[in-house]
Amino acid sequence: MMILHDQILTHGNTAVKFKAMCEELESYLTAVILAVQNLHNPSKGFQKRVKEFVAASNMTDEIAGHQKQIQGICFKLKLLAAVDTNSKVNEMHAIMTAPSFVVTPPSRSINNCPPPSRIFQGRQTILAKMHRFFTPDSGKQLIYVLHGLGGAGKTQIALKFIQDSSANFSDIFLLNASTLDTIITGLKNMAVSKFVGDSAQDALTWLQSKHGNWLLFFDNADDPKINLNKFFPQCNHGNIIITSRNPGLRTYGDHSPVSDMEAKDAITLLLQSAAKESSEENVQVAAAIVKELFHLPLAIVQAGSFILQSEDMAGYLMLYQKNRAQLLSEKPVQSHDHYAWTVYTTWQISFDRLSQLAATLLQLCSFLHYSGISEDMFSNASKYSFPVWLPAKEELQAPLQFLSHFLGPTGEWNSLRFSEVTNEIKSYSLITFDAATKMFSIHPLVHAWSRNTLVDEAASHLCISSLLGMSIAEIPNHDITLASLRLMPHISSVTPFNTVDVEADFRAAFWGIYFSTGKLTEAQNLIEHTCEKYRLVFGEEHLATLVAMRRLGLTYSHLGEYKKAKELEVTVLEKRTKLLGEDHPDTLSAIGDLAWTHSALGDFAKAKELRVTVLEKRATLLGLDHPDTLRAMANLAATHSMLGDFDKAKELEVTVLEKQTKLLGEDHLVTLSAMGNLAWTHSALGDFEKAKELQVTVLEKRTKLLGEDHPDTLLAMGNLARSHSKLRDFEKAKELEVVVLEKRTKLLGEDHPHTLIAMGNLATTCFKLGDLEQAKQLEVTVLEKRRQLWGDRHPSTVGAMQDLAIIYRALDKLTEAAELERLVKQIQMSL
Known part of the structure; x- marks a missing residue:
């Protein structure tokens, strides 16, 4: 058209010579129109896929606009072709330069940028932040990144912002940034549309030289291998919005993480997508559904579409709980926007880009709790020392093979390698990291979906169950309480699968987690099974069997079943004395256990006799500052208190507190236990203010470390209440x-x-x-x-x-x- 226009202006008196060129151009444009129409009438195979792509890529409206332009051009060409040799040049010039015919760059462009979904809801905090950020005449190029999980609504937020603030920008350009080819193609089209060339560099050069307040929108910049900076105009003006699953793009400017919706907005979105009125009953049902969907926008829209078809919102939740994978994998026929993928499809696209090691790590984590996943869980497992009563190397080939990818040449844990793999998963927002807690987490829906990607679920479960058991086996005794709080959700997530004996059985290790967190019934079930197994495998006299029996006795004792505990403890003490001797640390532990039970049964004199023996032997063997000696000293002090000898108890407890504070610090749980014991003795001696002062400290620190519901926290709360009562x-x-x-x-x-x-x-x-x-x-x-x-x-x-x-x-x-x-x-x- 531009060539034809220039030729007519130059050779107007011989315009009839260009009649054939006009006819050829008309024929070409007609063929384009027919081709576009054919895309709307697919019959099979490739044409069907083209139709889906066109619909998915927001091209339908653009093609329709081009078709209308082409039809107008054809009409003008027919007029031009009708001009004969006697026509005057100015008549032809008038036709060619008519406003509806002349192709000139528009003063303002909105290129292929659709409106947001008709049922867009919420996100006001992010939108307000974006409006504050994009201020005119800032004197610099402004870049804003919306990052988060696929299906969280990043593109819709960007489109809503553009719709609400389009008047502030001279030109708006949307680029599909999913691949290098789509970015380059988008920039080329921009150059052609602005008549500044036909290459990506031409577009960038034009943006750099043009001082208008343009906006460049890079949508779906999800590939972490693409250096997006290469496609930024290198200038101090203009605006850029980026949507991406890759949080690493935060480096380019201000940003907002896009995750789940506010509950109120999520309910409104579901009701609108399901075409349901906001009655009290519907709101209540919708609240339960969006909670189950963890307020993820795409999942909510899919649920709404299904409900719209089924007309049964009340029954959706039950259907979803039984058919989650199917419902989150089905694309609704009708939709409110042009998003091409379902919930599960959008994550599968990211998953398929992961390396094998990264994919395996994500799949293994799908058996853990979706939050509180730490590197320590894996690094501790790499130090597993193969104790005789736990699985041997031959039983652990799968977890050992997995861990080998994170080990250095001499077998040491390689944190850098672990970071590289987790960073790869993070780059698609399939996992997130909290720098404050050093913990990873997975969106609950992604967590459930990732297990669906497994080929051999049983083998993967056994692998991660073994890794957890290996990790727990290497936790020092004085750290087990805090470690138990972190690991308990993961053990609870893994152990329901242990309904039958498995090759690598770590239930003996899991017992310590349940016991330390006060889940004594579960601990009893695990250790009773272990005791029975060890009796059959090792025999009654084996040390492994005695360890299991001792743990069962402790569990009975803490459950208040003191007679059953005492029976086991007497047996363990007799056998350990015979096998190991009277002075062996394990024998002394058995004596201490029995003393505890005698005290619980009210036989404080016998408890004192046993505890004196333990303290004397530990002090001789280990020294006065050893943790085991201090524990024995604290136990003897407690017995003195039970016998009413509070002065003697106080003397021992002051010593224990001073030494534990020096060894472990003021905030260690063992130190807090010593402080609580001393506070109790102060109260018994009538110094209630001092007791209260210590108990307030213990309660505050235990609440912070252990949480409000931990048994030790409740003990501290009860002791503080006693001091309040005394006062x-x-x-x-x-x-x-x-x-x-x-x-x-x-x-x-x-x-x-x-x-x-x-x-x-x-x-x-x-x-x-x-x-x-x-x-x-x-x-x-x-x-x-x-x-x-x-x-x-x-x-x-x-x-x-x-x-x-x-x-x-x-x-x-x-x-x-x-x-x-x-x-x-x-x-x-x-x-």
Whole structure:
């Protein structure tokens, strides 16, 4: 058209010579129109795929616009072809220079940039930040990056921003940045459309020289191998928006992570996509659905489309829970935007670009909990020392082969290599990293999807289960409590699969995690299985069997089943003494366990005798500053307190606290335990203010380290409540004791000894507040349950009788009080 235009202007008096050229051009343009029409009427194979591509790439509207332009040009050409030899040059010139005919660059362009989805919702925080960022006349090139998981809505946010602020930009250009070819092609088309050349460099040169406030939108810049900076105009003006799954592009400018929607916006999006009214009932159902979809926009839109077809929103959640993979893989026929992929397809595209090692790591992590994944879990596993009672090298070929990719020449852990692999996964937002906690996490839907990519699910499960077991086996005893809090969610995620014996059985290692986090029933199930297995494999006398028996005894003891614990502990002590000798550390541990159970059974004199022996031998063998010696000293101090010798207890506890603080620091859990013991003794000696001061510190630090629900945190809370009560602040004491009782009941059950202690403490506080009926109800329950657990002669049962007798007297129930007092006196005289 441009050539024809120039020729007519130059040789107007012989315009008839160009009639054939006009006819040829008309024929060509007609053929283009027919070709475009054919794309809309596919019948099979390639044409169908072309149609899908055209629809997916936002080309339909553009082609329709070109078709309209071509039809207008054809009309003008027919007029031109009708001009005869006698026509005047100015008549031909008027036709060729008519506004609807002359091809000149527009003063303002919006190239192939569609509007956002008709049901776009929310994202106001990100949009507001973008509007503040793109200020006119900044004197520099402004670049903004929207990064996040595929399906999170990055493109829609960019399109919404462009729609709302298009008047602020002189030209707007959309580039498909998914590949080098699409970027270069987009820039070439830009150059041609602006009549500044036909190459990508021509477009960049024009943008660099043009001082208008243009906007360049790089959409789907997901390939981390592409250096996007090569395609930025090198100038101090203009604006650039980038959407990408690669958080590494944050280096170019300001940015916003795009993740899940706000709950309110997610509900509105689902209702609109499902064409449902915002009734109270629909909102309630929608809230449950979007919660299950973790507020991911693309998943919500797909769910809405399905509900629109089925017209059954109430039944969707049940269908989804049974058919998640299918529902997240199906493309709706009708859509509100031009996004081509389903939820699962968009992640599969990223997954297919990963190296084999990166893909395997992501798949293995799909068996773990989706958050709190750390490098330490894998590096610790690489140090596995193959103890005799845990799986041997022959059973661990798969995890050892996986770990070998992260080891240096001499077998040491290579953190750089691990970072390279995790960075590869992060570059597609399939995993994220929290620099503050040093933990990785995976979007819950991606976490579920990645397991669907497995060819051999059982083998992968066994591999990651073994890796966890190997990692746990290498955790030092003094770090196990904190490590257990980090690992418990992962163990819970892995162990449900262990319904049958597997080749590499690490249940003996998993026991420590359950035990340390207070999940004693689960710990009991694991260790009972291990005991039985070791008896069959190793025999009764084997050290591995004795380790398992000792752990089972500890579990019984913490469950309040002291008689069963004592029976096991006596057996373990006898066998260890025979096999290892009286002075072996494992023998001394067995003596300490038995002492603990004697104390729990109220036999404090026997507990003291055993603990004195342990302390003397540990001090001789290990020295006074060894952690095991200090632990023995703390246990003996506790026994002195039980016997009423608080001065002796305090003397030992001060020593323990000083040495533990020096060895481990002020915030270590072992140090906090020593501080809590000393606080209890201060309270027993009547120094309630000092006790309270120490207990406040212990509670604050344990809450921070262990969380609000950990048994040790609840112990600290109960002790602090006791000091408040001693200081006559009964309301504060009751407030804390109610929390302790509720949480212990939930964690341990109604019959656990620690739950009964909490109930008894609350009963005492209610009594002091004058709420005698509430105090009686609680104390009656305590007495009944202690009788069931231990019988009438146990010290704790006797204590409950005395407390209830006092309450009965306050209520003028003198007969009931006298009966209990008589029984207490009878028991005490017989001891």
